[in-house]
Amino acid sequence: MINRERLLAEFLELIRIDSPTKNEREIADVLKGRLQSMGLAVTEDNVGQRIGGNSGNVFAYLKGNLPKAPIILFSAHMDTVDPCLNIEPVLHEGVISSKGPTILGADDKSGIAPILEALRTIKEQNVPHGDIQIIFSVAEEGGLKGAKNLDQALLKADLGFVMDCVGGPGEIILAAPGQDRLNVMIKGRAAHAGFAPEDGISSIVVAAKAISSMSTGRIDEETTSNIGTIQGGRATNIVADRVDITCEARSRDLRKLEHQTAHMCETFQRCAEEMGAVAEIEVIRLYEPFTLTEDSQVVAIASQAARSAGLNVITGVTGGGSDANYFNRYGVPCAVLGTGMHKPHTTEEWIEEEDLYKTTNLLLEIIKVVAKIEKS
Numbered sequence: 075m076i077n078r079e080r081l082l083a084e085f086l087e088l089i090r091i092d093s094p095t096k097n098e099r100e101i102a103d104v105l106k107g108r109l110q111s112m113g114l115a116v117t118e119d120n121v122g123q124r125i126g127g128n129s130g131n132v133f134a135y136l137k138g139n140l141p142k143a144p145i146i147l148f149s150a151h152m153d154t155v156d157p158c159l160n161i162e163p164v165l166h167e168g169v170i171s172s173k174g175p176t177i178l179g180a181d182d183k184s185g186i187a188p189i190l191e192a193l194r195t196i197k198e199q200n201v202p203h204g205d206i207q208i209i210f211s212v213a214e215e216g217g218l219k220g221a222k223n224l225d226q227a228l229l230k231a232d233l234g235f236v237m238d239c240v241g242g243p244g245e246i247i248l249a250a251p252g253q254d255r256l257n258v259m260i261k262g263r264a265a266h267a268g269f270a271p272e273d274g275i276s277s278i279v280v281a282a283k284a285i286s287s288m289s290t291g292r293i294d295e296e297t298t299s300n301i302g303t304i305q306g307g308r309a310t311n312i313v314a315d316r317v318d319i320t321c322e323a324r325s326r327d328l329r330k331l332e333h334q335t336a337h338m339c340e341t342f343q344r345c346a347e348e349m350g351a352v353a354e355i356e357v358i359r360l361y362e363p364f365t366l367t368e369d370s371q372v373v374a375i376a377s378q379a380a381r382s383a384g385l386n387v388i389t390g391v392t393g394g395g396s397d398a399n400y401f402n403r404y405g406v407p408c409a410v411l412g413t414g415m416h417k418p419h420t421t422e423e424w425i426e427e428e429d430l431y432k433t434t435n436l437l438l439e440i441i442k443v444v445a446k447i448e449k450s
Contacts, residue, residue, distance in 0.1 A: 085187035088101065095212075102132050106134075118131065129152075134208040136205065140445050143448065144449050145231045146205075146207065147401065150183075151220065152212055154181065154215070169424055172423065185236075189437065203444075203445050211224070231406050233375070233406060236396050236401065237410075238396045243429055244387055245389075247390060248367070250326065250396060252363035253323070254360065258353060262280060263350075275315070276313050283348075287341050298324045299334055324393065328363055331363065335357060
C-alpha cells in the first residue's frame with residue numbers, strides 16, 4: 075500500500091518549488107536529498123554548464139536483490155514552462171489546479187512525485203526488485219536539452235519508462251515525432267517607402283509569399299509544420315530589409331521529416347531569389363522520432379502492469395517529443411506513460427488527485443513485473 079497522504083503532500087510541495095527551464099537548482103537539490111535519504115546512489119552531470127543552466131540532470135541508482143532482472147529506468151523532467159513562478163496549488167473536490175495566473179506544473183511533477191513514492195514503498199515493504207535507475211532531467215521543455223546532452227556513460231538501464239504524457243495512467247505512447255527547428259533570416263533592401271519604394275526589396279513581402287506558398291499545419295497523419303514567430307521591419311516609411319522567422323517541422327517518419335524540412339527551406343530560398351532577396355536558413359535537429367511495437371518488451375511490461383493495477387490499457391501515438399526520444403536513440407527502449415495531467419502549458423492545467431495514486435501503483439506493478447523477468 076502506498077502512503078496517499080505523503081504522496082499528495084509531496085506533490086503539492088514540489089509544485090510550489092519554482093523550477094523554470096535552466097533554473098532547476100532548487101528542485102534538483104531537494105530531489106537529490108530525498109533520493110539520498112532513501113539510500114540511493116546519487117550523482118549529477120554537468121549539463122547545466124553546457125546549456126547555460128544552473129543544474130545538471132540528477133541520476134540515482136537503487137541496487138536490487140534480483141541481479142538477473144533487467145535494470146529499469148524511471149524518468150521525469152524537473153523544469154516547467156512559464157508562467158511558473160510562485161505557483162499556489164488548490165485541491166477542490168479531488169481536482170488539483172493553480173490558484174493564480176500560472177501553470178500548475180503537473181507537467182512533469184506528476185511524474186516525479188509518484189516515482190519518489192514508489193521508491194519509498196518498495197523499501198518500506200521490502201518488495202523484491204532488480205536494479206532501478208532514476209533520471210530527473212533538466213531543460214526538457216523547448217528542445218529536450220537535458221536528455222540530448224546527458225552523460226551517456228551514466229545510463230545503465232535495459233529499458234525504461236518516461237512519466238510525461240497527457241492522458242490517464244494506463245495510457246502508453248508507442249511513437250513520437252522527431253522535430254526540426256528552422257531559423258530563417260530574409261535579407262531584402264531598404265528604401266524610402268514614399269519616395270522610392272521601387273528601389274527596395276521588402277523582406278516582409280518575400281516572407282509572406284514564401285509562407286503562403288508552402289505546406290503548413292497538418293501535412294499528413296504523421297507530419298506537421300508550423301510558422302512560429304515573425305519579427306521584422308522598422309517603420310511604415312521604410313521598406314523592410316530584414317525579417318527573422320522561426321518555424322518547425324515534425325514527423326513520426328524520419329524521411330517525411332526530412333522531406334518537409336527540405337520543402338520549407340526550398341520555398342524560402344526560391345521566393346527570396348525570385349524577388350532579389352537572400353534567405354539564410356539554419357536547421358536544427360532537436361530530436362529524432364521513435365516507434366515501439368505493441369509486442370515489444372517494454373510495452374508488454376507496461377500493459378501487464380497496468381492491467382494488474384486495475385487500469386484500462388490504451389496505446390497510442392503523440393505529436394510531441396519527450397526525453398524518451400533520446401533514451402530510445404541511446405539504445406534504451408523507453409515508453410512514455412500517462413500521468414493524468416490535463417491542459418499542460420496553460421494556466422488551466424489540472425490533474426485529478428486520484429491519478430497520482432494510480433500512477434504510483436502502476437510504477438509498483440511495473441517493478442513487480444520486471445522482477446519476474448531474467449535478462450536475455
